[in-house]
Amino acid sequence: MFGEISNPTIKVGTRKWYTVPVSMIAHVVVIGAVVIVPLMAVDALPTPASMMAFVAAPPPPPPPPPPPPPPTAAAPPPVPVVDVNPNAAPVVAPEEILPEPGLDLSNVGGVEGGVAGGVIGGIVGGLPSAPPPPPPPPDPIRVGGNISPPTKTKDVPPVYPTVAQAARVAGIVILEAVISGSGKVTDVKILRSVSLLDQAAIDAVSQWEYTPTLLNGVAVPVIMTVTVNFTLQ
Numbered sequence: 001m002f003g004e005i006s007n008p009t010i011k012v013g014t015r016k017w018y019t020v021p022v023s024m025i026a027h028v029v030v031i032g033a034v035v036i037v038p039l040m041a042v043d044a045l046p047t048p049a050s051m052m053a054f055v056a057a058p059p060p061p062p063p064p065p066p067p068p069p070p071p072t073a074a075a076p077p078p079v080p081v082v083d084v085n086p087n088a089a090p091v092v093a094p095e096e097i098l099p100e101p102g103l104d105l106s107n108v109g110g111v112e113g114g115v116a117g118g119v120i121g122g123i124v125g126g127l128p129s130a131p132p133p134p135p136p137p138p139d140p141i142r143v144g145g146n147i148s149p150p151t152k153t154k155d156v157p158p159v160y161p162t163v164a165q166a167a168r169v170a171g172i173v174i175l176e177a178v179i180s181g182s183g184k185v186t187d188v189k190i191l192r193s194v195s196l197l198d199q200a201a202i203d204a205v206s207q208w209e210y211t212p213t214l215l216n217g218v219a220v221p222v223i224m225t226v227t228v229n230f231t232l233q
Helices: 002-006 019-040 049-055 162-166 198-205
Strands: 152-154 171-179 185-192 213-215 218-220 222-230
Touching: 171 198, 185 198, 198 222
Parallel strands: none
Antiparallel strands: 171 185, 171 222, 213 218
């Protein structure tokens, strides 16, 4: 190329004079484009994700939650309405008690048909007489004569005590029993005792029952003697 400039083979008369300079400029432009365009495209390369992770700023923190609403003030309790009765008695004791006007107790007379010593507002004629107290229960009548002994309707045999059996104790316990008008034994008293057998005899007789004893058509309590026999087998 530079040889052509110093010693051109083309004659001036055969080609245009500007052909060589235009060719030189075209080569320079092509070479410059080949070298410069890649250099200018470096900034357009994608940035790696790792570099973005280090370079990118962290996201801003979330905003704080709103403050809770202030507590509502409690409603004041209702004031109780006191119903003041003008005729009610005063709460505070008065310093001096004055006579009530218009009330004269000096000439208060009795009420016709009233009872001496009565009170104002009482019942005219007084209260009726109280009923007489009930008569006391009749004393038990001993069986004998016109009083026949009642008939036993319930018999409970005595339980032989183990101690008495071991001691070979036997015998007859005589008791005095009080029988009510309904025929139940209400009281038992020992007349002849056998020390190891007394309580067993009392327990048995207390459960006995009899037919009611009638006197003039009325059931009456009676006293009769009973015996409990303990025999060793």
